[in-house]
Amino acid sequence: MSRTSFALGTFSAGPSQPFPGIVVAGRVYDTRAAVPAAASTSQLLADWETTLEKLQSLADAPVGEGRPVGELTVLAPVQPPGQILAAGANYREHVIEITVAHRLGKADATEEELREQAAREMDERAAHGEPYVWVGVPSAISGAYDDVILPSLGENHDWELELGVIIGREAREVGREEALDHVAGYTICNDLTTRSLVPRPEIPMMGTDWMRAKNQPGFYPTGPHLVPARFVPDPQNLDITLRLNGELMQKGNTSDMIFGVAALISYISHRVVLRPGDMVITGSPQGNGSHYGRFLRAGDVMESEITGLGTQRTVCR
Structure with a gap:
């Protein structure tokens, strides 16, 4: 059986309290219909293995008509946020770019030599570094x-x-x-x-x-x-x-x-x-x-x- 794709977020409508919701095909469904004890996305994440399946069931068979996401204020998805x-x-190419731009190597090195040097260093770091x-x-x-x-x-x-x-x-x-x-x-x-x-x-x-x-x-x-x-x-x-x-x-x-x-x-x-x-x-x-x-x-x-x-x-x- 195929699963309905959905995303999880935090939303508000006017002065009301923010609420956790899933987005299915552009519409938002309040997750409290499936997990009434969880008033925030952080509470949903606290028992994710269990709540994921409940949210999947809500996505597969939504409760109510939902609301168009464009009618709601979209907050950062995890509320309250963690660390x-x-x-x-x-990023390998980014580090190479920085090395060349700031000439982080031999003073007389060409740009190509600096690129080659940075590439070797990044490959070594990926293999043996942290x-x-x-x-x-x-x-x-x-x-x-x-x-x-x-x-x-x-x-x-x-x-x-x-x-x-x-x-x-x-x-x-x-x-x-x-x-x-x-x-x-x-x-x-x-x-x-x-x-x-x-x-x-x-x-x-x-x-x-x-x-x-x-x-x-x-x-x-x-x-x-x-x-x-x-x-x-x-x-x-x-x-x-x-x-x-x-x-x-x-x-x-x-x-x-x-x-x-x-x-x-x-x-x-x-x-x-x-x-x-x-x-x-x-x-x-x-x-x-x-x-x-x-x-x-x-x-x-x-x-x-x-x-x-x-x-x-x-x-x-």
């Missing part, structure tokens, strides 16, 4: 259609479109072969960064400062929805596209990850307990603003898409 664990320097992961704060998560308020603190606010992985079962010291069993589903996350706040020149031995550069309110536009893992055949073969004011800026594929979703979950779970509702963001392909020397300004419109996960549209203010 954010974020991979850096995780991911680079940092932590974000849930208070910085916003919805897929919310405005992005550019902060007065710092300069050169940049975009980084990423695949978000939502955890559906606690993960502690899991191997790569079982890691995907802990995934509830996938979403879109734009990991915004204030580039001028990344370095700490006054304390150079400390390196980068991701807390101040990446955690302003609204700096993780997330969603619009969570697509259950059963409807994403291969998370390592998804196109990632971001347009700025209609111009294509980022275009990549998750197959270019140095460490795939399973490797990231396994690595993180040996250092941090991953719990239902946590989000792992997996790195960004090439084409950030720092590559073009073009950063976000008031009035800019970012339109973002990942295969099968929907689209985002955020306006900078």
